[in-house]
Amino acid sequence: MLEVVTMKEIEAIFAVTDAMGIHRESLVIPLGPASPGRVRRTPAGKIEITVDAEVPFEAWLKRLPELVEAAVATSGRGGHDPPRARGT
Numbered sequence: 001m002l003e004v005v006t007m008k009e010i011e012a013i014f015a016v017t018d019a020m021g022i023h024r025e026s027l028v029i030p031l032g033p034a035s036p037g038r039v040r041r042t043p044a045g046k047i048e049i050t051v052d053a054e055v056p057f058e059a060w061l062k063r064l065p066e067l068v069e070a071a072v073a074t075s076g077r078g079g080h081d082p083p084r085a086r087g088t
Contacts, residue, residue: 002033002053009057013049016064022047039067040074047071 002009010029017027028048037052037060047068052060 002051002057005029005031005033005051009051012057012061013051013064016061017047017049017068020065020068022068039064039071041071 013027013029014024017024026046028042028046030048030050033051033053035053037050037055039047039049042048049064049068051057
C-alpha cells in the first residue's frame with residue numbers, strides 16, 4: 001500500500017503526461033494517495049491526478065493515459081468528477 005507519493009512516482013506520472021502532450025503546469029498531483037485513486041478536471045481547469053493507495057503503482061500507471069483521457073472528455077461535457085480509478 002502506497003502511503004506517500006514521492007518524486008519517483010511524480011516523475012513516472014510526468015513521463016506519461018509529457019508523452020500525452022500535457023503541460024506540467026496544468027497538473028495537480030496530491031502527495032497523499034487515496035483509495036480509490038482518481039483523475040479529474042478541477043473547476044479551475046487543471047487535471048488532478050490522485051494516485052491509488054491500494055493498487056500497485058506500476059499497474060495504476062499503465063492505466064493513467066486512459067484515466068486522463070476520460071477526465072478530459074468528461075470535462076468537455078461540463079462535469080468535473082469522472083468515475084474513480086481502480087486497478088486493472
